[in-house]
Amino acid sequence: MAASPQITHISWGRMEVEGLAPGKDFKLYPGGGRPWDWSEHGTRHSPGIQPADVQELLDHGSMVIVLSRGMELRLQTMPETLSLLEANGIEVHIQETTAAVTLYNTLAQTTAVGGLFHSTC
Numbered sequence: 785m786a787a788s789p790q791i792t793h794i795s796w797g798r799m800e801v802e803g804l805a806p807g808k809d810f811k812l813y814p815g816g817g818r819p820w821d822w823s824e825h826g827t828r829h830s831p832g833i834q835p836a837d838v839q840e841l842l843d844h845g846s847m848v849i850v851l852s853r854g855m856e857l858r859l860q861t862m863p864e865t866l867s868l869l870e871a872n873g874i875e876v877h878i879q880e881t882t883a884a885v886t887l888y889n890t891l892a893q894t895t896a897v898g899g900l901f902h903s904t905c
Contacts, residue, residue, distance in 0.1 A: 853879065
């Protein structure tokens with residue numbers, strides 16, 4: 785099983801991830817990750833994280849998914865997204881971004897974990 789990359793730094797508007805260039809928002813999964821471009825699926829703070837945003841994490845073999853809510857808890861998650869994860873038997877955690885990073889890094893040591901991380905509001 786490919787390991788999920790560790791997040792080595794998180795601060796307002798900036799994340800550093802093993803093997804990737806620094807950036808603001810990230811999609812991470814077993815074997816790697818990439819910047820999370822909200823415009824790909826028209827994601828906004830509300831209604832929030834869409835099923836299409838998490839599908840890529842599933843496609844890369846994530847068995848547990850961590851969704852961040854942003855530093856000020858403004859990022860929501862659509863009910864349809866949670867339904868998709870539940871239908872696939874995926875354990876999901878939704879937390880404030882710094883807490884989500886801590887949990888993700890811990891899980892990444894032993895689990896095929898994926899995550900969506902928003903480093904601002």
